[in-house]
Structure formats: C-alpha cells, structure tokens
Amino acid sequence: MFISKSMTSKVITTHPRATLLEARDLLKAHNIRHLPVLGDDGRLAGIITDRDIRSALPAAFYRDDCPPPEGADFTQVTVGDVMTPDPMAISPQDTIEDALLQIQKMRVGAFPVVDDDGFLKGIISVRDLLRAFINVLGIEEPGTLLGIVVEEKVGQLKKIVDAITEENISFGSILVSRHWEADKRAVFAYLLTNSVGRIKRKLKELGFKLLDPMEWAMDRLPRHE
Amino acid sequence: MKRTGLLYDERFLKHLTGANHPEVPERLTAIYDGIRTRGLLDHLQVFPAQSAPRMWIETVHDRDYVDRFETACQDGSRTFESPDNQMCAETFEVALLAVGGILDVADRIVAGEIDNAFCAVRPPGHHAEKAKAMGFCYFNNVAVAATYLQTQWLIERVAIIDFDVHHGNGTQAIFEDDPTVFYYSIHQHPSFAYPGTGRAFEDGVQRGVGYTCNTTVLPGQGDDFYREAVEKDLRPAMTRFRPQVIIVSTGFDAHADDDMADVALSTAGYVWMIEEIMKLADTFADGKLISVLEGGYCLERLPELAADHVQALLQI
Structure with a gap:
C-alpha cells in the first residue's frame, strides 16, 4: 500500500x-x-x-x-x-x-x-x-468479528481458514495479533456473514478457544517500548 | 385482555434456505407449536397471509431490485446477492406473502378489529435495504408496513422498535432522513456482531436527525442493561415522538441460549421488554402494536419465547 x-x-x-x-x-x-x-x-x-x-x-x-x-x-x-x-x-x-x-x-x-x-x-x-x-479491517461491509485464541505454532491459522472456508463463508479481513499469554496468538477473523452459530461451534470442536470480547483489552498486551 | 391477532401461514415454510442454514422453517413451526401448546390459539384471531401487491413493496424497494429478486427465483438461483441469502424457487412468493400478511394485519388494527398482533413470518426483513438483500432478508417487512400505514391510512407518526440482537441496518437506512418514522434499535455492539452498523452516534441524517436511536449492548450483558436502556433511551424518545402506531421488530436471538450472538437476555427479560413496549403503545398509540418476527434461531427456546410474547400481547 x-x-x-x-x-x-x-x-x-x-x-x-x-x-x-x-x-x-x-x-x-x-x-x-x-x-x-x-x-x-x-x-x-x-x-x-x-x-x-x-x-x-x-x-x-x-x-x-x-x-x-x-x-x-x-x-x-x-x-x-x-x-x-x-x-x-x-x-x-x-x-x-x-x-x-x-x-x-x-x-x-x-x-x-x-x-x-x-x-x-x-x-x-x-x-x-x-x-x-x-478499508483494511473491512468493517464497512456487513459482517461479524470472531476472536479466536490459538497456540503459537505453525499451521493453526490454516486450520481456522479451512474450517471457515468449508462453511462457504468469505473473509472481510483476518488479523493475527499478540496475546497477553506469551505462547498464544489472537486471530481476528471478520466474516462476511450473519451465520456464525455453526462456525463458532465447529471451531470449539476443533479445540480452539473463542475469545471473550469482554476479556480482550489492548492494555493487557506486553508493551514494545 | 387485548384482542390479539396472529399472522401465521404454512406457506411461510416453503422458503427453503438449504443445508446448515440457521434461518429454517422449523423456527416457525417451533413458534407456532409453542403458542398452540400453551393453549393460546383459542384466544387469538389467526389470519392467513395474502400476497402483497407490488406497488406497496415498491414504496420502499426499487423496482429493479424487486425484478432482480423475482428473476433470480424464477431462474433457480440458490442465493440472492449475498451468500447469506440462500433461497429456493418459492422464496419470492413467500416474501410477498409475508409483507401482504402484515399489511392485512395493519388494516385490521387501524380498523379497530384487533388491538395488536404477532406476525410470525419468514423470511425476516430488517437487514433488507432499498435495493440490497442481506442477512437472510429480502423485503423489509416493517418498513413496507410503516410506509403503508402512512400512505394508505394517513397515519403521521410510526415508531419501529427493534430488539433483534442484530442492528436493523435496512430499516435505519430507509428511514434515517425521515422525521415521521422513529427507528429505535437495541442490539449487540456492532464491533462484535453482524452487520457492524447501529453505533450509538448514528442518530439520523438531515431532517431525520434525532429520529433514529441506537442502544448498543456489550457481549454478556442482559436484563439489567435492557431495563436501563428502556428508561434512558426508549421511553424518553417515545415520549417526545408520540407514535400513533408502534411496529416491533421482534428478534428472539438476544436470548442467552441463542448462539448467533453473545447477549444474555433471559426469557423473563423478553416478556418484560414487550410489556414495556405495550405500555408505550397504550400511552401514545391507543394500544396499536404490530409485532413482526425477525431473527431467533434457538429451536429449543423459541416455543416458550413466542408463547410468552403472545401471552403478553393478549394480557392474560
């Protein structure tokens, strides 16, 4: 850009x-x-x-x-x-x-x-x-934000993207962010759909933890000074 | 006891959305069974649907849009405009029936034949914009009803109160510059829920500034927050606006057990909400209230939620 x-x-x-x-x-x-x-x-x-x-x-x-x-x-x-x-x-x-x-x-x-x-x-x-x-966040298009906590290891994002794609859901954006637990990452997927019930259940079945938005706070992140 | 109507028609079940879609015909049968099992049918006047003339649809939606929707259905398309909007060959006809049924109910309420009604319709409507289908919605049922009340019955001020857990972006967009239709919505905060509109600072545009009001609910919040919102936002707004008819966009998806969103309204909280809205209707609109189904996807909870809702409308 x-x-x-x-x-x-x-x-x-x-x-x-x-x-x-x-x-x-x-x-x-x-x-x-x-x-x-x-x-x-x-x-x-x-x-x-x-x-x-x-x-x-x-x-x-x-x-x-x-x-x-x-x-x-x-x-x-x-x-x-x-x-x-x-x-x-x-x-x-x-x-x-x-x-x-x-x-x-x-x-x-x-x-x-x-x-x-x-x-x-x-x-x-x-x-x-x-x-x-x-524009990057894609939030002017209708959609739903899901926050997913993942272990920091190779291949996690692929599993998430595959699971969402199998549901025939398009992405508005996807961001990977640091998490306050050092060995974890937070994935924010902005999905261009209203139907998130099934995908939420599916991700939980795959062993992912959905981020409680009320727990998420940027100031809990370790700061880069 | 109120004279309450129920709009229900088995043809609403003919709109099929395909595998794995949450907006299914079973929602409506669950709702109807809940009302029947509670023994409420004896107290209700049940009306079948009738197809809406296109001229009334086109008071809200562009003619081109209606044509595109009809053609897509005839051509056998399985989605319309958005992947969320899965449909079948009958969807267009069913959508016309939903609107037409509500207009018939509106006639009966204006004529004084009934006081209020619950319209158990599919497909839902509040996400549908003037020329855009989205979020399972095709025609904006409540928007056409409000416009119909104003055009056919010369009612000046109509309030639409939307407590579906999602913001009714379509309804807001249609009336945001119109000071004669007040749109109030309480929904999960748009940063955490579909469709991402309905922020607290959205309060109408141009002549309509002050005639749109949005209350946003954070994930996990429930009854206490809704009570505060009614006191702080809804009641003052209605006291100023003095609606002559209240249309309610009734979504049961703010219930704690509905996994489409994360708001935790209880079954009792839902009863309280409709009772409060009925008080507003009694104060300003001679009790005239049309409740129109939007979302609500928890098939286990829908029977009791709908039965409670209708029982509250009946005041028995």
Missing part, C-alpha cells in the same frame, strides 16, 4: 507572502487543518497548520470572520513568518505503514508528499490513514 494510492492528491496550498488571515480563510473554507506552502519555484517551502495560525492570531480573531481592527499590525503577518520551513515530508513511494509509524513518532497530523525533485504530489493526513485502516 503506497502513499501515492492513499494520499489526497488535490491539495489546497498557499505561498509564503499570503497573510495569515488568507490562510485562515482557506483552512476554514475547505475544512482542513494543514496547508503546504509552495515557493516561487513551485517546490515545497514549508507547512502551516491551523494551530500555527491560532497561536499567531488573537483567539477571538481566529474564530470570527470579523474584519481586522484598524491599525492592527498582525493582519500583515505572513504565512512565511509563521510556517514550519522545510517540513518532514514523505515520498509517494513510501508506504502507509511508513506513514503510520512516522506520524506516531513525530506527533504530527499530516505529511506533505513530495517527489525526488521537491515538488508537492499530495498530502497524507491522519484522516487518510484512518480511511485506509477502515
């Missing part, structure tokens, strides 16, 4: 000489939070966020569409004064996983996507990643 397939390609941008008020209006008009800033050569020069603008403008002024009070000099503050220059960017050939890990590490809300020559190709935000995650 490459960034180029998941990013927003039609990017709203600004330039360093635009005023903060213009940038504020752009964010508001498009209901977005990040504006890449392009230099005169068309290359990415910086990024400015709603938070940058909010910090630079008086609070009431940021919210309202009121005209600037006379003689207020902050109306002349430009995007170039406030933006983050040379921001962290990501390449269209990077992957969704790269973006997920980097966004978590850098604690930012979006990355501009820039090609090798420095030209802006798109923007990838937490919103885009959420959409990708929803």
Whole structure:
C-alpha cells in the first residue's frame, strides 16, 4: 500500500507572502487543518497548520470572520513568518505503514508528499490513514468479528481458514495479533456473514478457544517500548 | 385482555434456505407449536397471509431490485446477492406473502378489529435495504408496513422498535432522513456482531436527525442493561415522538441460549421488554402494536419465547 494510492492528491496550498488571515480563510473554507506552502519555484517551502495560525492570531480573531481592527499590525503577518520551513515530508513511494509509524513518532497530523525533485504530489493526513485502516479491517461491509485464541505454532491459522472456508463463508479481513499469554496468538477473523452459530461451534470442536470480547483489552498486551 | 391477532401461514415454510442454514422453517413451526401448546390459539384471531401487491413493496424497494429478486427465483438461483441469502424457487412468493400478511394485519388494527398482533413470518426483513438483500432478508417487512400505514391510512407518526440482537441496518437506512418514522434499535455492539452498523452516534441524517436511536449492548450483558436502556433511551424518545402506531421488530436471538450472538437476555427479560413496549403503545398509540418476527434461531427456546410474547400481547 503506497502513499501515492492513499494520499489526497488535490491539495489546497498557499505561498509564503499570503497573510495569515488568507490562510485562515482557506483552512476554514475547505475544512482542513494543514496547508503546504509552495515557493516561487513551485517546490515545497514549508507547512502551516491551523494551530500555527491560532497561536499567531488573537483567539477571538481566529474564530470570527470579523474584519481586522484598524491599525492592527498582525493582519500583515505572513504565512512565511509563521510556517514550519522545510517540513518532514514523505515520498509517494513510501508506504502507509511508513506513514503510520512516522506520524506516531513525530506527533504530527499530516505529511506533505513530495517527489525526488521537491515538488508537492499530495498530502497524507491522519484522516487518510484512518480511511485506509477502515478499508483494511473491512468493517464497512456487513459482517461479524470472531476472536479466536490459538497456540503459537505453525499451521493453526490454516486450520481456522479451512474450517471457515468449508462453511462457504468469505473473509472481510483476518488479523493475527499478540496475546497477553506469551505462547498464544489472537486471530481476528471478520466474516462476511450473519451465520456464525455453526462456525463458532465447529471451531470449539476443533479445540480452539473463542475469545471473550469482554476479556480482550489492548492494555493487557506486553508493551514494545 | 387485548384482542390479539396472529399472522401465521404454512406457506411461510416453503422458503427453503438449504443445508446448515440457521434461518429454517422449523423456527416457525417451533413458534407456532409453542403458542398452540400453551393453549393460546383459542384466544387469538389467526389470519392467513395474502400476497402483497407490488406497488406497496415498491414504496420502499426499487423496482429493479424487486425484478432482480423475482428473476433470480424464477431462474433457480440458490442465493440472492449475498451468500447469506440462500433461497429456493418459492422464496419470492413467500416474501410477498409475508409483507401482504402484515399489511392485512395493519388494516385490521387501524380498523379497530384487533388491538395488536404477532406476525410470525419468514423470511425476516430488517437487514433488507432499498435495493440490497442481506442477512437472510429480502423485503423489509416493517418498513413496507410503516410506509403503508402512512400512505394508505394517513397515519403521521410510526415508531419501529427493534430488539433483534442484530442492528436493523435496512430499516435505519430507509428511514434515517425521515422525521415521521422513529427507528429505535437495541442490539449487540456492532464491533462484535453482524452487520457492524447501529453505533450509538448514528442518530439520523438531515431532517431525520434525532429520529433514529441506537442502544448498543456489550457481549454478556442482559436484563439489567435492557431495563436501563428502556428508561434512558426508549421511553424518553417515545415520549417526545408520540407514535400513533408502534411496529416491533421482534428478534428472539438476544436470548442467552441463542448462539448467533453473545447477549444474555433471559426469557423473563423478553416478556418484560414487550410489556414495556405495550405500555408505550397504550400511552401514545391507543394500544396499536404490530409485532413482526425477525431473527431467533434457538429451536429449543423459541416455543416458550413466542408463547410468552403472545401471552403478553393478549394480557392474560
């Protein structure tokens, strides 16, 4: 899954000489939070966020569409004064996983996507990643999630997949996750069916334990620090 | 004692879903036997089904969709649109009978011939969308009934109360922008149950905002939680909306012994639920209540659940 397939390609941008008020209006008009800033050569020069603008403008002024009070000099503050220059960017050939890990590490809300020559190709935000995650989970299609606890040994997943396939049930997604018991794994199968009674009984007969959703808690997992 | 109708017709048994499918004709015979064995038939007015005119189906479903369904049946298809929707050559006719039977019951309730009724129909309906069959459902029985009450009988406000363990995505989608039909559903949390919709934040769209309400039940929760939900969500919603008729999507699959989901409502909890809904119907709708079967797959429990349900409707 490459960034180029998941990013927003039609990017709203600004330039360093635009005023903060213009940038504020752009964010508001498009209901977005990040504006890449392009230099005169068309290359990415910086990024400015709603938070940058909010910090630079008086609070009431940021919210309202009121005209600037006379003689207020902050109306002349430009995007170039406030933006983050040379921001962290990501390449269209990077992957969704790269973006997920980097966004978590850098604690930012979006990355501009820039090609090798420095030209802006798109923007990838937490919103885009959420959409990708929803697609991966398949949860916008009707289905039922089954959680199954398995011993950590080769061939377990095959048995589960075979049992479900024999019931003529399609998979929306299947995830294998760590379990709080070191020698176990949790398998989450999202099945595109309403009929789960039989398959649940069958899996139990095969010796698998169905995970009680109420027992499942991510914070019981050993942490990777 | 109420004057209660029972819609039951052996032709509903002709919809065959094939081997290993949970939505089987035996569900209906178990329900009917439970009611009969309890000795309730003497107190009930039993109505056979009649086929619904297509014009009423098409107030809810796209004409193309109805055509596709009919053609699939005629062509001998064994599933329709989703692998869950297994069927036979008779399924289309049976689905028309289910809707038509409910419309006939609606006529009788509006005319004051009976106060309320239990419609023991197959196939179920609440997952069926305007142009999509899923989750064992083809025509959205309760949605057509609600629309019929509004169109034929000029009833302004209809509430649909759905306590099947699964969310009625079809019913919600059909009425989510409509402030004249209130859809309330209590069901297992969509992260743990089919079809994955009906989250608590789904409360209608556009003009319909505030006329859809979803209560989600976590696995293992039962009677106490349902009681709280009725107090906290359902009763206030109905008090505001003041329905003139209440349609109930009755699913018996929230019972603790039903393995289609993990909610633990008891037999007594089911009686309490319908009694509470009847109180709402008495307060706002002159008692007018149409209960329509949706799910419920535990053949051992269905006789007592159905008999209790009907006995509660009769108030005997």
